[in-house]
Amino acid sequence: MDLTLIIAIATMGGLGFLFAGGLAIADKKLRVEENPLIGKINDLLPGANCGACGKAGCYDYAVNIVENNAPVNGCPVGGNETAVLIAEILGVETNASVKMIPRILCRGGNSEAVKKMAEYFGPLSCSAMDIVSGGDKLCYYGCLGGGDCVNACPFNAMLMNSDGIPEVIEELCTGCGMCVKACPRNVIEMHPQDRNVFVYCKNQDDPKRSKDVCTVSCMGCGICARKSEGGVEIVNNLAVINYDKFVESNIPFDKCKTKAIDRIDKISTGQNN
Amino acid sequence: MELILIFFSAAIVNNFVLAYFLGICPFIGVSNKITSAFSMGLATTFVMTITAIVTWLIYHLILVPFHLEFLEYVSFILVIASLVQFVEMFIKKVSQPLYRALGIFLPLITTNCAILGLALFIVLREYTFLQGIFFGVGAGAGFTLAITIMAGIREELDLADVPKAFQGAPITLIVAGILALAFMGFSGLISV
Structure with a gap:
């Protein structure tokens, strides 16, 4: 056999052996014990x-x-x-956790909320609208419609409906809560998926202004709280549900003129309706 | 004096990334945060320096005496792969978060053409042992410089109003091009 060939094989073999040995030692010294x-x-x-x-x-x-x-x-x-x-x-036990779903607690879309005299020109982003002028709606508390929550969703589980209010696609939603953080007006809240009664308003204005700025606002009339035995309270002109004491059958849903307190079907797919 | 010239030639004038366009893949891939980019630069610098030393020794003490110059590629690759394995073990031991941040780009140093290019340049230009070391350190410093500048620009770029069509990879490549253009201004200053 050609001598060069033998030398070449021997050289490469030797080098390989040398480096392999070095790595073996390094592996011993530097091994990270990982469970x-x-x-x-x-x-x-x-x-x-x-x-x-x-x-x-x-x-x-x-x-x-x-x-x-x-x-x-x-x-x-x-x-x-x-x-x-x-x-x-x-090998441990887990207590079943109910999936958390974000609920958009404002229904004041473009056709319900009353607009300002001025128009909003600027970045179509809720955080920008909130800082600069509060968007183009008169309500200080409601959804701005800029879609920050939709953009924040890492799972494409949110979309803007034609009325300018976001909706959650529950099949895609994982409950990570990124949309809650993204909303500058705290309109979005996380709720267990089986919870089906919500107050779809955050407006704390007095009843008159509350009625003037939006057709679906909670005016704080208190008709829902009257017979609820503590299940619903009026705080700052806004109905707040106390889910611990709350009994659904005590609430006269059809008495609420603006349908601000409302229930959804338990197996609903969309946010509203 | 000549050693210093070699160092600056490799680091700035003939920067591996921005003048020779070697090692573009980590340059684009890991340059989204300054800290991880700098660490990547240091890891690459370490591998480059040791590669320069070991490949010079192998080439001049083993390959040349036995007339085995045709084995330079395969033996250089062997050296680089082993070194990268070592660096990987070391980083995993020292800093888990850094290990995760570098991800796939750490083992990819193995096939980083900048490093094999460095070893081949040393042979091609017939550098002495000391010259080779300075060349290796300079090339590593240049790589670190380039990737850190790039990461700095990209961090600022995250806040800029980039047209939708240019967001992500396109603007990164454009920035890389402009950066290379700027470094072209050094060309010809040193001819080593």
């Missing part, structure tokens, strides 16, 4: 890294579950299924 459970749990998590669990990301949450005994049902995106799977791996 294999962390990787398994990380695979179960959605991997959206949205931070809704309060940790820096899915991997960080997995580390916290394994090492700091963080609750297994802390991931609203994965929901109950993920919690059960993680609990199976860890």
